[in-house]
Amino acid sequence: MQSSDNNNNHVFLGVDVGSGSSRAALITASGKLLAIYSTPFSTSRPAPDYFEQSSDEIWASICTSVKAAFALSKVDLTQVRGIGFDATCSLVAYSAGTPDTARPVSVSPSSNFEDDSRNIIMWCDHRAKDQATRITETHHDILKNIGGTMSLEMELPKTLWLKENMPKERWQNIGRLFDLPDFLTWKATGDYYPSRCSVVCKWCYKAGPESGESPSHIANQGWPGDFMRQIGLGEIADDDFQKLCGVGNAGQRVHFAGEHIGGLTKRAAEELGLVEGTAVGGAVIDAYAGAIGTLGARLKGVQATVDEAHKRISMICGTSSCHLVMSNKPIFVPGVWGPFHGVMLPEMWVAEGGQSSTGQLIDYITKTHPAYNEALRQSQSTTPAVSIYEHLNQHLEALAKKLFLGNAAYLTRRLHMTPDHHGNRSPFADETMRGSISGLDLNSDTVDGLAVQYLATIQALALGTRQIVGALTRAGYTIETICISGGLSLNRVFVKVLADVMQMPVVLPGSGGDAAVVMGAAICGAVAYESKLRGPEADMEGMLWNAMARLTEASDVVEPERDLALQRFYDNKFHVVQKMQEDQREYNKIMMRGL
Structure with a gap:
């Protein structure tokens, strides 16, 4: 200035x-x-x-x-x-x-x-x-x-x-x-x-x-x-x-x-x-204000150039999520909004992917679960009291340790979810899609079951982001870093799962994710x-x-785990999510027979 x-x-x-x-x-x-x-x-x-x-x-x-x-x-x-x-x-x-x-x-x-x-x-x-x-x-x-x-x-x-x-x-x-x-x-x-x-x-x-x-x-x-x-x-x-x-x-x-x-x-x-x-x-x-507040962030005091910003994707995670990436030329991606010229930086094009329900979906899965009130009581009885989500984060760590798992991610080995409860904004642009869960058992109504379903929801959202970024990169975008903001950027499990699923560093803003x-x-x-x-x-x-x-x-950069077993785990879950979405389309076709 x-x-x-x-x-x-x-x-x-x-x-x-x-x-x-x-x-x-x-x-x-x-x-x-x-x-x-x-x-x-x-x-x-x-x-x-x-x-x-x-x-x-x-x-x-x-x-x-x-x-x-x-x-x-x-x-x-x-x-x-x-x-x-x-x-x-x-x-x-x-x-x-x-x-x-x-x-x-x-x-x-x-x-x-x-x-x-x-x-x-x-x-x-x-x-x-x-x-x-x-x-x-x-x-x-x-x-x-x-x-x-x-x-x-x-x-x-x-x-x-x-x-x-x-x-x-x-x-x-x-x-x-x-x-x-x-x-x-x-x-x-x-x-x-x-x-x-x-x-x-x-x-x-x-x-x-x-x-x-x-x-x-x-x-x-x-x-x-x-x-x-x-x-x-x-x-x-x-x-x-x-x-x-x-x-x-x-x-x-x-x-x-x-x-x-x-x-x-x-x-x-x-x-x-x-x-x-x-x-x-x-x-x-x-969403664009969130990108303005994060995409230019200095890392370790080093000021970014616009060329470096091309390799960053802004992810604003609140009630819903938006994924914004810039380029100096128009790149068209089916199921992704844009490219829009001059809507953020005057000289740049922006593509916008998104998920219609993220924080809203986590709230829904958590608050409608039979064990929600018990988990809430437990979170408020600790010293000091914590939010129910931090309590669930801690509960996941304890549960993984109890089961001798090297990573809490493995708690969902047999529980899978698609996150399309409010339709799919990107990359399918299909508002008729709906969410689904596979792998429930008779223990799913306990606090343990709530914690695992909560984790499965977070993983499903991260895998949805992987679908969006995959569509962008196949079209010609180069994305190496995620700059996150919004309320979910304050959830440490969400951020870590995102980094591990995407195998990319996640940059947290110095202003605080929600600011x-x-x-x-x-x-x-x-x-x-x-x-x-x-x-x-x-x-x-x-x-x-x-x-x-x-x-x-x-303020911080969360790096992904470079563990091959964990990467294979998430690759497998990604394929399961894709198969569940394909199956849902087939179910819809079956139900239309003779109608």
Whole structure:
């Protein structure tokens, strides 16, 4: 950054909105984490596969988190020079207008679309299955940038569902449909300048060279009008996409990660407890914030180059998992989203693999087990008390020792799992796939049985990552290191199993695994300030990477065991998982006979 940016009095704010809470973090100009605070918000689940939230509640939780972070840090609010936002890729419905005049619009059929407090369809909401299938069946050229299959977690299937299921007058009340990160920057600045990350990754916005041709794109960029008409959203195209972006293809301006959008409005500044005009940067999806907070990490004080970053994959493990890898050319991988141009570093392409349920799956397997309450009681009765997951980690070690096993991994020699309980995002892009367990016995209902099923779940998730990375490497990516963040990066057994299954070192971020995502948002805040100083025509190339490499470092590197027997064990389990997935497809074919 410019010399003025190195002033130790300068502070940058990151705001992260996850699936169930908002977090605010303050960092110094040297990358030191000063304070972090989290505030929960609610999710409504009115029907199976329906997940709804409130943008008003989320914004209120952000304001609480920001003020609390300042109270913890004792930083003067005038020291904050830039703000970065990240959020889940959830769909927000609003009427037209400014942040002062516009109002939420209900997306909830259980309230007959009258409860406007429920105006967000969460990323994990699977109501739009039919719409996603129909979009895929168009075989439009733009789909090759999302692995050939439209995911029902993206925004267009959800948008089409709203059009087809809302009363006409309610649908017409929607003036703007936001990706949640872009809603936050609009709420903060009053200007709807969407992020390149959001619109390219989740809306099929066309950006970058060599990413497919379409006659409806202006200079091969922008919203694909022919595609929108083909899938049934022609009225949005006919209105020059005002419902999506407000300024249409002709004058559209999308922003790179962290690029200066504008300053805080008076009202937003008052609500957040900040100074009016503070620089706000282009937002990113939460997974990309995790990548920003980890991929540039210094190892043993040595700053990484962009070329080295090509060999690193960012793995953000929370409720779900995202796997992000960069390249300097477009590489297409069936079942993997992307390549997306300029959605993180302006000059780079990004491919995005993922697992729809990771932390959520571990929670589900653990909390629905008959021995859960007993294991929880045991975890709370220790001195000091530990989480149930740390208790299970310790229990696995004791059980392996009792059975004279050289590694706790061998406890699952006859217990196997596929992790597709919420569908398979990558590499199969098949939401109809389901999880399965093989090898249960009559002792499976004990705490021992719970511990082993918990371990089998972790192994299944790691083996799923191996499938994703295998698809990427076969297509031409070179991946040698995993940079992990998110809540599961704090689980030592999960990290060690991942390293052993992948036979790759796993890098843990210096900010702490659960803070890396909001750290990435704060880095975007630092970039916002620098790009503001450089002016509206500033070249963004290199700006974000320089901030990533300077402001982040690794806290630890977990190396894999180089034990041949353990490697053969995981190779065998990998083949079992593949066979179980193949068998499930065959079961489905059998059950369709005569129907």
